Amino acid sequence: MSEHSSNTPPLRTKEIKARAAAWLERRDSGEWSEKDQADLDAWLAESTANLIAYRRVAEVWGRTERLVALRPSGMERPAIPARGRTGPVLLRAVAGVAALALLGVGAVSLWPAPEAQTYMTGVGGRDILTLPDGSRIELNTDTVVRVSDASDVRKVWLDKGEAYFQVVHNTARPFIVIAGNRRVTDVGTKFLMRRESGRLQVDVVDGRVRIQSDGGNSQSSPEILAAGDALTATANAVVLIRKPANDLANELGWRRGVFVFHRTALADAANEYNRYNRQKITIAAPAVGRLTLSGTLPTNNVEAFVGVARNFFSLNVEHHGDEIVISRGTPGNEPQSRSSRH
Numbered sequence: 001m002s003e004h005s006s007n008t009p010p011l012r013t014k015e016i017k018a019r020a021a022a023w024l025e026r027r028d029s030g031e032w033s034e035k036d037q038a039d040l041d042a043w044l045a046e047s048t049a050n051l052i053a054y055r056r057v058a059e060v061w062g063r064t065e066r067l068v069a070l071r072p073s074g075m076e077r078p079a080i081p082a083r084g085r086t087g088p089v090l091l092r093a094v095a096g097v098a099a100l101a102l103l104g105v106g107a108v109s110l111w112p113a114p115e116a117q118t119y120m121t122g123v124g125g126r127d128i129l130t131l132p133d134g135s136r137i138e139l140n141t142d143t144v145v146r147v148s149d150a151s152d153v154r155k156v157w158l159d160k161g162e163a164y165f166q167v168v169h170n171t172a173r174p175f176i177v178i179a180g181n182r183r184v185t186d187v188g189t190k191f192l193m194r195r196e197s198g199r200l201q202v203d204v205v206d207g208r209v210r211i212q213s214d215g216g217n218s219q220s221s222p223e224i225l226a227a228g229d230a231l232t233a234t235a236n237a238v239v240l241i242r243k244p245a246n247d248l249a250n251e252l253g254w255r256r257g258v259f260v261f262h263r264t265a266l267a268d269a270a271n272e273y274n275r276y277n278r279q280k281i282t283i284a285a286p287a288v289g290r291l292t293l294s295g296t297l298p299t300n301n302v303e304a305f306v307g308v309a310r311n312f313f314s315l316n317v318e319h320h321g322d323e324i325v326i327s328r329g330t331p332g333n334e335p336q337s338r339s340s341r342h
Contacts, residue, residue, distance in 0.1 A: 013049070020054040027159070034180065058120065058144075116146035116157065124276045124300055126254070131168075135175065138164040140194075140254050141276045141299075162194040164252060169207075182233060185210040187224070192251065203230045205248050259297050266291045266313075269305065270326070277302050284327035288315060 023040055044051045121127050121139045129137040131149055139145060143161025148154070151173070156165075158179040167175045169188035177184045179195045189207025193200070202211060204225045211231060212222040223240070225231060230243045250260035254276075261269055267289030270281040276299045283289040291313060297304050302324065309315045309326050318325045 013053070016049050016053045017057060019043075020050070020057040023054065024057060115150070116148040116155070118144065118146050120144045121161070123278055126257075133170065133173075134168045136166045138166075138255060140164075158193055158195050160195055162192070162254075164190070164192050164255065166190045182211060182213050185212075189227075191225075192248075198234055200233045201230070202233075203243065203248055203251060204228065205252070253296070254299055257299055259299055261293045261295055261297070263292045263294055265289060266293055266309070266326075269293050273299075273302055273305055276300060279322050279324060281305065282323055282325045284325055288313075288326060288328055 023043070026036065044054060119127065119129060119139065121141060121143050123142050125141060127139045129139070129147065131154065135154070137145065137156065140162035143163055144159040145163060146157040146159065154173055154175045156177045158177055165177065167186040167189060169186060175186035177193060179193060179200050182200060184191070184193065184202060187208040187210055189209050190205040191209050192203040192205065202209065202225065204227050206227050209225050210222045211225060223231070228242050228245070230241050232239045250262065253260040259269070259272055267283045270283050274280050279302045281302065293308065297308070306317050306324060310317050316327045
């Protein structure tokens with residue numbers, strides 16, 4: 001990335017913000033494709049200014065949508081407003097204009113609003129959506145979903161991030177979650193989905209789901225997953241394993257604000273913290289990253305992880321603004337794998 005927001009001329013900054021807003025409107029238009037996502041990723045990679053503008057517009061977009069909708073405060077809230085063709089359209093239009101106004105961006109043409117409602121959480125955020133039928137969607141950190149509650153089918157698009165679904169089964173109104181070119185259909189269940197760049201993970205906690213690829217290849221035949229099944233899909237492979245109930249419960253630790261690590265490599269633990277916090281952890285040496293950690297730590301407290309690195313592993317910790325660099329300790333005081341409870 002070659003461009004930094006602090007060095008960007010004001011006029012150029014306004015243009016970038018307007019472009020970021022246009023990307024968001026286009027993404028929510030209901031016609032978003034894999035190519036669109038690739039084009040957006042390329043635009044974000046062009047400069048730091050693009051990335052920062054997009055994140056800021058997305059955050060304000062979410063805040064203004066909630067303000068316009070006058071939704072109740074608190075962790076849990078209804079996901080779907082009263083149905084009507086003008087309601088969601090008007091909400092998205094007003095929210096979009098309000099977001100641009102707050103960011104100091106001039107008016108832009110409004111893209112047609114989709115039937116689906118968009119919901120998002122910021123870094124470290126969590127939220128609970130409750131559908132009219134009682135189904136619940138819990139959003140983890142930095143997650144974007146779109147929800148459509150039509151009379152014949154309930155659809156959710158997991159655009160990015162992680163969500164836990166507790167579905168009230170209704171054979172007359174299927175519940176479908178779409179993530180890229182794969183769709184998961186509820187067969188009466190509770191399941192966890194996590195979508196990252198080039199990777200989708202589906203863990204079934206209770207009941208069953210049917211997962212199918214829309215790519216038209218050899219993987220397009222549906223796969224039925226039962227409780228304890230965990231599927232990981234990439235562009236090149238699909239892996240299905242069984243997970244004990246305890247492992248599934250540990251993966252859902254974020255619902256109560258904690259990580260549950262069990263012989264987890266320090267590098268992997270650091271990556272998890274980086275998903276939840278704006279302060280980013282860098283492991284400076286591969287040997288340090290391979291150390292293993294077992295214990296329970298809060299998701300929103302980077303210093304708890306830093307304390308484990310310093311006090312249990314005798315590692316060096318350096319703060320550089322929003323970056324924390326962890327490196328090997330002094331010679332003769334080599335770290336060992338540890339367990340920690342906080």
